Amino acid sequence: MDLSAINPVLLIASLMVAATPILLAAIGELVVEKSGVLNLGVEGMMIIGAVSGFAIAVETSSPWLGFIASAAAGAVFSLLFVLLTQVAQANQVASGLALTLSGLGLSALLGQNYVGIRPPQMGKLDIPLLSDLPVVGPILFGHDPILYIGIALTAGVWAMLKFTRAGLVLRAVGENHDAAHALGYKVIRIRILAIMFGGACAGLGGAYISLIRVPQWTEGMTAGVGWIALALVVFASWKPWRALLGAYLFGGVTVVQLNLQAAGVAIPVEYLAMSPYVITIVVLVILSADKSSAPAALGRNFHASR
Amino acid sequence: MIRLEKRPQPSRAWSLATPLVAVLATMLFGGVLFAVLGKDPVEAIRTIFWEPLFGEFSFYYRPQLLIKGAPLVLIAIGLSLGFKAGIWNIGAEGQYIMGAIVGAAVGLAFYPYEAWYIFPLMVIGGALGGWAWAMIPAVLKVRFGTNEILVSLMLVYVAEQLLASASLRFLKNPEGFGFPGSRNLQSYESAFNADLIEGSGMHWGVVAALIAVIFAYILLNRHMLGFHIRLTGEAPRAARFAGVNPSRLILLCLGMSGALAGLAGLFEVSGPAGQISIDFNVGYGFTAIIVAFLGRLHPVGILLAGGLMALTYIGGDIAQSNLGLPSAAIQVFQGMLLFFLLALDLLTNYRVTLRTSEVA
Numbered sequence: 207m208d209l210s211a212i213n214p215v216l217l218i219a220s221l222m223v224a225a226t227p228i229l230l231a232a233i234g235e236l237v238v239e240k241s242g243v244l245n246l247g248v249e250g251m252m253i254i255g256a257v258s259g260f261a262i263a264v265e266t267s268s269p270w271l272g273f274i275a276s277a278a279a280g281a282v283f284s285l286l287f288v289l290l291t292q293v294a295q296a297n298q299v300a301s302g303l304a305l306t307l308s309g310l311g312l313s314a315l316l317g318q319n320y321v322g323i324r325p326p327q328m329g330k331l332d333i334p335l336l337s338d339l340p341v342v343g344p345i346l347f348g349h350d351p352i353l354y355i356g357i358a359l360t361a362g363v364w365a366m367l368k369f370t371r372a373g374l375v376l377r378a379v380g381e382n383h384d385a386a387h388a389l390g391y392k393v394i395r396i397r398i399l400a401i402m403f404g405g406a407c408a409g410l411g412g413a414y415i416s417l418i419r420v421p422q423w424t425e426g427m428t429a430g431v432g433w434i435a436l437a438l439v440v441f442a443s444w445k446p447w448r449a450l451l452g453a454y455l456f457g458g459v460t461v462v463q464l465n466l467q468a469a470g471v472a473i474p475v476e477y478l479a480m481s482p483y484v485i486t487i488v489v490l491v492i493l494s495a496d497k498s499s500a501p502a503a504l505g506r507n508f509h510a511s512r
Numbered sequence: 513m514i515r516l517e518k519r520p521q522p523s524r525a526w527s528l529a530t531p532l533v534a535v536l537a538t539m540l541f542g543g544v545l546f547a548v549l550g551k552d553p554v555e556a557i558r559t560i561f562w563e564p565l566f567g568e569f570s571f572y573y574r575p576q577l578l579i580k581g582a583p584l585v586l587i588a589i590g591l592s593l594g595f596k597a598g599i600w601n602i603g604a605e606g607q608y609i610m611g612a613i614v615g616a617a618v619g620l621a622f623y624p625y626e627a628w629y630i631f632p633l634m635v636i637g638g639a640l641g642g643w644a645w646a647m648i649p650a651v652l653k654v655r656f657g658t659n660e661i662l663v664s665l666m667l668v669y670v671a672e673q674l675l676a677s678a679s680l681r682f683l684k685n686p687e688g689f690g691f692p693g694s695r696n697l698q699s700y701e702s703a704f705n706a707d708l709i710e711g712s713g714m715h716w717g718v719v720a721a722l723i724a725v726i727f728a729y730i731l732l733n734r735h736m737l738g739f740h741i742r743l744t745g746e747a748p749r750a751a752r753f754a755g756v757n758p759s760r761l762i763l764l765c766l767g768m769s770g771a772l773a774g775l776a777g778l779f780e781v782s783g784p785a786g787q788i789s790i791d792f793n794v795g796y797g798f799t800a801i802i803v804a805f806l807g808r809l810h811p812v813g814i815l816l817a818g819g820l821m822a823l824t825y826i827g828g829d830i831a832q833s834n835l836g837l838p839s840a841a842i843q844v845f846q847g848m849l850l851f852f853l854l855a856l857d858l859l860t861n862y863r864v865t866l867r868t869s870e871v872a
Contacts, residue, residue, distance in 0.1 A: 246661065286851065289855065290851070290854050290855055293858075294854065294855045294856075294857065294858040295516070295858060295861065295862065296854040296855065296857055296858070297854070299600055299661070300805060300850075300854055301854055303602060303801055303850075304847065304850040304851050304854055307798060307801070307802065307843075307846070307847045307850065308843075308844060308847025308848065308850070308851060309847075310843065310847075311840055311841075311842075311843025311844040311845075311846070311847050312840075312844050312847070314838075314839075314840035314843060315838060315840035315841055315843075315844055318838055318840065425840075429669070430665070430666070430668075430669050433662060433665050433666065434666075436662060437659075437662045437666070440659065440662070474677060474681065476673040476674065476676045476677040476680075477673070477677070479673050480669065480670045480673040480674070483666040483667075483669045483670050484666075484670060486662070486666050487648075487652075487658075487662075487663050487666050487667070490652075490658050490659065490662060490663060491652055491656050491658050494656050494657050494658040494659065509516065509518065
């Protein structure tokens with residue numbers, strides 16, 4: 207075992223990469239839950255994004271088109287959830303599970319011709335001087351553009367929820383849909399938009415795994431990241447910056463355990479590999495005492511009856 | 513303009529009809545999917561639903577129906593109890609794995625000693641393994657209010673790693689020439705869950721599944737606990753006033769579903785699968801969620817739904833080898849079924865009325 211082989215600068219840089227898919231999916235789900243909808247289909251939307259982004263990137267040899275396609279695919283796939291919960295008034299937990307189960311199947315079907323192919327690479331940000339700085343360069347200025355988009359999205363959602371009228375309306379719908387409806391806001395329409403935004407973000411996060419993080423397509427490759435993102439929203443008490451912090455924490459755990467595996471620590475690989483999941487549970491336990499910040503109408507369907 | 517009007521009471525007729533309509537709709541859209549994949553849709557549907565039951569090789573496939581259906585029904589019965597009360601155990605896959613690991617470990621501890629009591633001990637071990645794994649989300653929910661959906665699901669991934677560890681390390685066959693996987697329980701007589709009638713597919717797991725169906729039916733219809741479960745699901749506030757102890761209900765529902773999933777795992781590992789291996793689990797725990805909903809969370813419904821879902825598994829395998837239908841297509845097919853079911857439930861709870869413009 208050789209712990210000195212682990213380079214702390216590279217560790218932090220790769221931590222940010224590992225955190226980005228979780229962050230993207232969690233920010234999307236945060237907006238969905240703020241509107242009072244619990245979409246447990248994050249994992250399914252992510253894997254659909256992962257496969258469609260990968261396929262489009264390979265076919266067009268443009269990673270950018272791949273990412274755009276993944277967001278579109280995630281949003282379109284989330285429409286199935288919309289159909290079930292907002293139109294057919296089905297139970298949100300069951301509908302989310304349906305989305306995840308069929309997303310996993312559908313992605314396997316779509317991706318069978320793409321196994322073992324290398325996708326086109328996305329260039330890294332390369333600012334002269336800045337990117338060459340020691341320590342700071344690789345951590346702050348040496349990543350792919352999507353990683354920065356993830357951080358920008360966090361800031362954008364934070365500002366939207368805190369400072370804009372749209373954010374206020376979204377929160378009103380999530381806290382008390384009857385009151386929001388009485389005020390004349392279109393509860394269902396707002397929720398549909400939020401769900402589609404969540405789908406697009408999850409799709410992006412999935413494509414980040416298949417195009418940048420791994421980069422390859424394998425069946426079921428999201429391996430629970432969507433579920434960790436769901437846990438992260440609770441962890442973040444529905445606050446965007448805390449979601450960023452949490453994503454980096456989980457990214458850190460993932461990267462550290464991978465590095466320990468590579469360094470050949472005397473702990474069996476399986477126990478290291480299960481650590482992100484165990485830590486998610488531990489964090490959930492610590493933080494679940496305080497539920498006061500959860501949107502009050504979370505998981506309840508709205509039907510305007512007269 | 514189409515309007516939805518909430519029914520004062522869910523329609524009983526639609527409640528019974530929706531699973532059937534959902535199956536028909538899935539066949540229709542599944543056929544479209546198969547056509548898109550370049551297969552003859554009628555032939556594909558016929559292969560999936562007809563071939564295993566009445567086809568040329570049905571003597572081979574019919575026992576498979578019991579082998580595949582038993583774990584689905586066992587797990588789904590347990591899940592349905594919790595789902596009815598709004599307690600969402602979606603980690604049955606993990607409990608299934610843990611039941612198999614613990615049960616197999618009990619059996620292997622006695623190897624090569626032969627005795628009649630080894631298999632019963634393994635059954636107890638399997639149930640306890642699944643139960644203990646389900647107690648983690650249960651206790652965390654009762655004690656700390658932690659979300660049981662996320663915890664039970666996370667534990668699936670933990671269990672999968674433990675399974676890998678078991679087949680690579682602590683349960684590895686010492687005479688296996690270094691290959692991963694445990695000793696084969698099929699060749700260890702005291703631990704082998706053999707067919708009760710040779711070649712019928714009727715092993716102890718099938719018997720257990722039938723007992724579970726009867727047990728759940730009596731529990732839900734004739735027992736106070738069953739009433740409390742239904743009451744909590746339909747009117748949580750009323751249940752609190754009626755003196756239902758929610759913590760006790762959570763522990764019982766998760767415990768029972770965990771134990772049943774563990775049993776399913778044990779019967780699988782000691783019978784059809786034969787050994788602990790890295791790819792031992794094939795997703796029964798997740799498919800059972802579909803089975804539970806398709807059976808309307810009713811024991812008899814689940815029995816029928818489990819049979820149907822087993823049929824799609826076997827028929828899917830046949831379609832894969834005969835028609836080259838990708839195995840993922842069957843997964844999509846099963847997911848579709850859950851979709852249509854949830855969507856069509858609208859008709860149970862709402863009346864759809866067509867109304868031309870109306871003066872408010």
